[in-house]
Amino acid sequence: MPLQSTYDGQECSVAAALELIGERWTLLIVREALLGVHRFDEIQGDLGIARNVLQSRLERLLANGILERRPYRDRPERFEYHLTATGLDLWPVVVALMHWGDKHAGLPGGPPVTIEHRDCGGAMDAHRTCSECGMQLGPNDVWARPGASVSPDHPLHRRARRAQTEA
Numbered sequence: 001m002p003l004q005s006t007y008d009g010q011e012c013s014v015a016a017a018l019e020l021i022g023e024r025w026t027l028l029i030v031r032e033a034l035l036g037v038h039r040f041d042e043i044q045g046d047l048g049i050a051r052n053v054l055q056s057r058l059e060r061l062l063a064n065g066i067l068e069r070r071p072y073r074d075r076p077e078r079f080e081y082h083l084t085a086t087g088l089d090l091w092p093v094v095v096a097l098m099h100w101g102d103k104h105a106g107l108p109g110g111p112p113v114t115i116e117h118r119d120c121g122g123a124m125d126a127h128r129t130c131s132e133c134g135m136q137l138g139p140n141d142v143w144a145r146p147g148a149s150v151s152p153d154h155p156l157h158r159r160a161r162r163a164q165t166e167a
Contacts, residue, residue: 002036020064021090025049025057028088030083031092033067035144036082046155066090091139092128099126109149113156116143 010016011076021027025047038141044054051098060079061067069079095115102111118141122132128135146156150154 008045020060020066021093023057025053026061027052027090027094029057029061029081030066030087031094033083033087034091034094034139035080036084036154038070039072040081043081059089088139095124095128096126107149109147111147112150112154114145114147116145117141118143 012156021030028047029043032046037043037046040058043049044051047054048102049057054093058067061081062069064086065084067081068084071080072078072080097116098111098113101107107133115137116122117124117130117132117135117137119135120130120132120149122130124137128138135141146154150156
C-alpha cells in the first residue's frame with residue numbers, strides 16, 4: 001500500500017510544514033542555497049537530480065515564498081535562486097538534521113561538513129553557538145567546510161574555495 005502524499009485532516013504544524021518541505025529533494029535544494037549554490041546547473045550537478053524534478057521543486061519553493069528568482073544574465077535570460085527570509089528560517093532545521101545525521105546516520109569517516117564561525121574560526125555546536133566566543137550564530141555568520149571524510153573533488157571543496165575568495 002503506497003504512502004499518502006498529503007496530510008489531509010492533520011491539524012498539526014509538523015504536517016503543514018511537511019506539505020511544503022517534506023519531499024527529499026526540497027530540503028537538499030534549500031541546503032544548496034544555504035551553501036551558496038544558486039544557479040540551476042550547479043544545483044543540478046551537485047545533487048545529481050533530474051532536470052525536470054529540479055525544475056518542479058524550484059517552482060514549488062518559489063510558489064511558497066521559500067526561494068526567489070534573481071536575474072544574473074539578460075541574453076539568454078538566466079536566473080539564480082536565493083532564499084527569502086522564509087527560506088532562511090529553515091537554516092536551524094537543516095543544521096539540526098545535519099547534526100542528527102552526524103550523530104546517528106553512521107557516516108564513515110566522520111561528518112562530511114563542519115560549520116565554522118566566520119569571525120573567530122570557532123566550531124558551531126548543535127545549539128548553533130560558537131565554541132570559541134559563545135556567539136549565537138545565524139546563516140550569515142558561518143562557513144561550511146568540507147570534513148575530513150570528503151574527497152578533494154567533492155563540490156564542498158569548490159564552494160569552500162569560492163567562499164574564501166569572496167570574503
